[in-house]
Amino acid sequence: MIRRAGKLVTGESFVLAAVRDGSAKLVLMANDTGASSQKQFRDKTASYQVPLYETFTKDQLSTAIGSARTVIAITDPGFVRKLQQLLAD
Template sequence: MTNKDKFLNLLGLATKAGKLVSGDETTVNAVRKNSVSLVIVATDASEATIKKMKDKCNYYETPILVSCTKAELSHAIGKSRAIIGVSDNGFSRKMRELMTVE
């Protein structure tokens, strides 16, 4: 099992635990309120979307990962999404570990 698989499995667990916010505006609002500890953006999201999220995350000092495709993220959380925010520190720490090791 690759780190990416483990990462996607963790996303599924975080979904079941209710520790995710997903979608454009919901995630941006959560970043503004400092209620997410990690933002994940799909690699195939539009360039404007990726830039907007990177700028927002840099401004609010929120870690951001641009990894996995929309299809992979959507499959992992059971909803069609390109942007996901993780509101749990434990989940986000483990996800960052998994995606920086590879």
């Protein structure tokens, strides 16, 4: 649904750019991502104060969005609020 709405950014370089320009409201990173990528995204999201969730595996994220990705960003605050509510339950 988020992808169809055009509020999803996928791919490492695009997600980093979204974090830097302030459009990323939430980043989901696979917990089985490589160590250097994990450090890069942890540092960047902490620096720009963007919430980072590492709850899912690469397979789970890829299945959810329909393409193989290790990191995705959501740019819509409404979708982020609802997803955070669902993850908290």
